Amino acid sequence: MIEFKNVSKSYKKGTKAVDDLTLTINNGEIFGFLGPNGAGKSTSIRMLTGILNIDEGQILLDGIDITKDPIEAKKHFGYVSDDPDQFLALKGIEYLNFMADIYQVEDRRSRIEELTKRFEIADALDSRIESYSHGMRQKIVICGCLLHDPQNWILDEPMTGLDPRSSFDLKERMRRHADEGKCVFFSTHVLDVAEKICDRVGIIHKGKLLFVGTLDEMKQSFSEDASLEQLFLEITEHA
């Protein structure tokens, strides 16, 4: 479970990138975090993962405060950043072994084989990541994130660059993970994806959370016949 409690963050004095964000992502659900560019999505995710400091408020991962007990809290999530160009000098297998050592994965062989076969990169593991295409890089980062089977998945634009099959597979995995009583928190610009797989969505704009709820709740609040795209535009334009 992920909890944001009155979280704020400013880069410049007087301008809040995230303003008093209070949000709970429950176990067993896929939560889509939506918002236009510069809305505060990445800032929220970076605070959640410990990359950014929190100015005010508190973030809990399975009840553990990321600020007070960062090492323990970081064991409770797997994170895919929005930039898959990572560790280009390493070979795929070296990267995965490195991640397995960090998270002390015991059944690493079966996990690596299962994930890399599923994402169709098993044959490229002996090559350096710099030789991978954008999509392959995204896949290896996702494999690294899922290796230790974290309780909470935090995915920043995870579908970018994935081919349809891998995208489908990731969505399936997200669903299965949530159905196992775990938590998936992901940001996306692709509203179709959010509409299809999310149990709940949150819309953030100019650092403020404008809406949290299911799609049905959103329709009830705004317009019955509208798609998520239309609702999203309506909510963010009138904010």
Next chain:
Amino acid sequence: MLKNIFNLTRIFLISSSSRKNGKKRKVLSGLLYVFLLIYLAGSLGFLSYEIINGLISFSQENAFVGYILMAIISIVMFTTVVACINTYYFSKENAVILSLPLTPFEILSAKINTMMAYEYLEELIFGLVPLCVFGVMTHQPFLFYLFLIPVLLVLPILPLLIVSVIVMVLMAFFKGMRNKNMVQVITMTVSILFSLTVSMLGSNVSSQEDAMNMMNQANGLVELFRHTFPTMPMAISALLEQNFLALLGLILISVAVYLLVCVLCQKLFFKGVLQSLSSSSGVSNKKIDEKKAFRSKGLAFSYVMKEIRTYLRNPTFFVQMILPTLLLPIFIVIVFYVSFRSSGTDPLPVLVPIYQDQGFAGIVYTVLLIAFMFNCFYSFLPLIAVSKDGHDAYLMKYIPVPFHTQLIYKTVPDILACLFSWAVTATLIAVLFRVPIGLILMSFPVYLGFSLLHGSLILIDARHPKLQWTSEIRLVKNNLRTLWGIAYTLLNMGIVALLGVLLNLPPILMTLILTAFYLAIAVCIYLLIRKKDIALSNGFE
């Protein structure tokens, strides 16, 4: 056209520098660098003073100008090899720049100007200070200083262009040269071998009869440098004789060659850039070795290996950061030895009695320690250890491993490189100069402490790493932070010289004092970073 060239140059230079600091921090770090520059300038000035004093006693002081100008040309040629490959062909901004409505002439000119800016930074330290000291000590007229500025501005142009043209030809016509890694390893290996050969030949030439004849004439030795490079006679005349025509000739030739290269090489440059953008090393179909591939080696080993692999597999880091630390000791010891031998004197009959004389033990030990420490003079690994990861550095913040533990893992490659260079130097001087083994072994704990502390320079980088670089060479070359490494080495050399020469302490006492000193500081730093773990990790967001 000129406006486009100016703007492009500005963009290339700006994109290589991190500008995230606030105003207050900018002022503070600016002051710190001014202090550092003054300290380095002072050290270099003192070194120059000693050398010029020595040359004056042989009436050969003008040779110093030749040495410095030649050193500038050599440094420019050497550093341009890797820098120009990265700046011209493998810079991340190339793909964007090529899509803009700019002519190849404008892009090439801006790239050359960017390279020149890097070289001026080096010249400022290694050229301006020693030549000003020379001017003061030899009572040069005002014209010397007036001519010094244009000479230093123009001198790097020709060597830079020569190297650039060679690289452009290679990139345009040889298929194998389109792989970034291969290009850099090949060119750097060739240039290092070239430099070694030139140094060896140089030490031979200076020992022969011609050099002796020149030595016999007042300021005759400077003639040796006049024919080492096409623009050298003009640069030397402009400075030493304040010859205006020579200065004008130097400027005209350099500017003419600059324009000629920009006009004639624009197609060549473009061909190479397009080919480099379309090249890829490709994914191999090699199967992983299943017996070894899934073995767990523990976090510490895995983390350190990740660091070592990054240094070894990235040609810029390998060539600019690792190779100098490994090769410099071999290079210096061999050049010293060859110089001795070629001058016809066997150093051993002179040196062995000195080693045996207990009265000189402290001084011999001091020289030994200083020689070992000099190995780290060009080792900047801890000063880019976090920055070199670029965006990957954020991993340090979201994995469940304490930040200070990761910093310690990151210093291991530097400590290993320093210890390797100690082992090589120790072996070479034991074999070639017969330095007593006991004395060499005694230096080990001191050097280990020195290396541990050298690793702790990582704190400078970890506080505010430069993560937004567009090419590795800019991180390495256009990074004033590396001056801290030089300052650290010079400071330690000074401490050793103080204990050994001024206080004349015996080797065993020096070892005890220095080892205790280094270990005490290392333990304090460790406890401090452990305590300030989270505060340290907040250095970058």
